[in-house]
Amino acid sequence: MGLTTLFAEATVMTLGLALSSLVLGLLMALAFSLAELSRCKPLALATSTVVAILRGLPEILVVFFIYFGSTHALFLLTDEFIEISPFVAGTIALSLIYSAYASQTLRGAFMAVPKGQTEAAVALGISRFHCFFRIILPQTWRHALPGLGNQWLVLLKDTALVALIGVHDLLLQARMTAASTYEPFTWYGIAALIYLAITLVSQNILERMKSRSNRHLTSSHSVTEGPVEKTVSPGEATA
Amino acid sequence: MNMDYLPELLKGFGTTLELTLVSLFTGLMLAILFTIVLSLKVRALSWLVKLQILLFTGTPLLIQIFLIYYGPAQFDVIKNSVLWPWLSQPWFCAMLALALNSAAYSTLLFKGAIDAVPNSDWEACMALGMTHRQALLRVILPHAARRALPAYGNEVILVMKGSSLASTITLMDLMGYAARLNAQTYDTLTVFTMAGLIYLTMTGVLTLLIRLMEHKVLAFSRS
Numbered sequence: 023m024g025l026t027t028l029f030a031e032a033t034v035m036t037l038g039l040a041l042s043s044l045v046l047g048l049l050m051a052l053a054f055s056l057a058e059l060s061r062c063k064p065l066a067l068a069t070s071t072v073v074a075i076l077r078g079l080p081e082i083l084v085v086f087f088i089y090f091g092s093t094h095a096l097f098l099l100t101d102e103f104i105e106i107s108p109f110v111a112g113t114i115a116l117s118l119i120y121s122a123y124a125s126q127t128l129r130g131a132f133m134a135v136p137k138g139q140t141e142a143a144v145a146l147g148i149s150r151f152h153c154f155f156r157i158i159l160p161q162t163w164r165h166a167l168p169g170l171g172n173q174w175l176v177l178l179k180d181t182a183l184v185a186l187i188g189v190h191d192l193l194l195q196a197r198m199t200a201a202s203t204y205e206p207f208t209w210y211g212i213a214a215l216i217y218l219a220i221t222l223v224s225q226n227i228l229e230r231m232k233s234r235s236n237r238h239l240t241s242s243h244s245v246t247e248g249p250v251e252k253t254v255s256p257g258e259a260t261a
Numbered sequence: 262m263n264m265d266y267l268p269e270l271l272k273g274f275g276t277t278l279e280l281t282l283v284s285l286f287t288g289l290m291l292a293i294l295f296t297i298v299l300s301l302k303v304r305a306l307s308w309l310v311k312l313q314i315l316l317f318t319g320t321p322l323l324i325q326i327f328l329i330y331y332g333p334a335q336f337d338v339i340k341n342s343v344l345w346p347w348l349s350q351p352w353f354c355a356m357l358a359l360a361l362n363s364a365a366y367s368t369l370l371f372k373g374a375i376d377a378v379p380n381s382d383w384e385a386c387m388a389l390g391m392t393h394r395q396a397l398l399r400v401i402l403p404h405a406a407r408r409a410l411p412a413y414g415n416e417v418i419l420v421m422k423g424s425s426l427a428s429t430i431t432l433m434d435l436m437g438y439a440a441r442l443n444a445q446t447y448d449t450l451t452v453f454t455m456a457g458l459i460y461l462t463m464t465g466v467l468t469l470l471i472r473l474m475e476h477k478v479l480a481f482s483r484s
Contacts, residue, residue: 078418078464079457080425082436086443087453094449182321186429193324200331207332210324218319 025199032195033216039191040181043113044174047120054125059132069125076122081115081180088115089187112184120177127169131162164235171228175221182217192216266442266455273438274459276352280424280434284356285417288363295368300375310368317365322423325362330354330430355427363420367413374409375401407482414471418464425460435459 057069076084089111096104135158143153185193196213200206295310317325333339333348347353378401386396428437439456443449 075457075461078461080422080436080460082425082428083439083453083457083460086440087449087457090443090449091453094447098450179321182323185323193321193327196324197327205335207328207335210328210332214316214320214324214328217321217324218316221319 043116047117050121051124055128085115131165273435276434284359287360291364292367296371326358374405
């Protein structure tokens with residue numbers, strides 16, 4: 023009855039938050055990885071520092087920093103209390119965390135594409151812009167997909183953190199229902215199972231995407247990874 | 262920057278460190294046990310281990326902490342049992358959740374590392390007349406360690422970062438003190454920046470320690 027609808031809405035909220043963080047995070051990861059690979063040394067160094075800081079901080083601190091900190095910063099700047107919505111703050115924080123890890127995967131994947139590809143494109147008179155988007159990026163995808171997929175699973179689990187800043191997601195719904203029914207085990211358990219179901223479905227889709235991205239190779243299952251890995255260190259992503 | 266916050270924040274530092282180390286140790290012991298169970302292929306037990314891995318790697322750590330801390334109170338049987346003094350303590354619950362979570366990920370890692378050692382290594386050892394024990398201890402495990410150690414280093418950092426979630430079940434760790442200071446002073450940027458710096462220092466020191474350890478343990482693999 024009512025509870026089913028509430029939990030369904032909360033699941034949609036969690037998924038929406040995760041997906042919008044994924045899109046924003048991927049864009050930022052692309053920018054970060056290109057900045058780190060750029061020939062402008064100060065830019066590369068600054069990006070590496072930002073990425074290292076984001077990776078070294080607990081996720082909860084990043085979420086709190088963005089949510090509470092942005093209000094504080096806006097107050098210092100404008101002398102007015104402007105509150106940004108928890109959803110926006112959560113999306114920004116999660117996509118920052120995602121991009122910090124994903125940029126390392128992408129960087130490895132870019133380096134895995136042989137230099138000859140760019141040289142051949144230049145020799146054929148293809149413009150730099152065209153070369154990057156039509157030749158390099160599609161090849162990067164195949165190398166980056168396993169790592170990006172693992173980080174998507176991590177991102178999905180990190181979305182639970184935004185319940186702490188008041189986004190009405192799965193965890194917050196479970197918390198409210200648990201408090202009103204005095205059945206914490208049941209409701210947290212149900213929320214956990216919904217997360218598990220989303221994870222399993224994601225894994226399935228990722229597996230299919232992986233075999234699709236490798237379909238031009240003779241053995242389509244040559245690149246298989248363990249079911250769940252928290253992080254892929256930059257070195258491993260290219261190996 | 263206002264330095265008055267530092268002593269207050271450092272009060273929580275000990276809790277964070279203690280929680281991290283105890284959870285890591287418990288998690289490591291469990292992971293070794295689970296890896297042995299999986300390697301020996303004990304049917305019922307390895308099924309249970311696989312279920313544990315599925316549940317703890319497929320759900321958010323925050324929910325696991327909530328489930329372990331708030332969950333048992335629903336059942337009178339547990340409330341009246343000898344376990345209750347432990348399960349009603351936030352410190353123990355956070356430790357348990359972190360340890361089980363870390364155990365699940367570490368088991369995957371260790372099992373993967375052992376499976377990645379090629380079968381021909383075993384055969385070569387046998388051909389050289391080594392016993393099973395010798396082969397395992399002198400050849401297979403060192404090679405597996407070489408694969409597993411760098412990734413386990415990541416796991417150490419992840420547990421340290423995960424320990425900050427204990428603040429959500431009223432445990433006053435570094436993050437707990439930071440959140441309280443923030444609520445008391447509204448000096449958000451300063452408080453969280455300082456807490457962040459402490460966490461970054463911890464990450465840095467841990468990374469360095471892991472590198473050193475890798476260097477020592479993996480000395481055999483360098484020529």
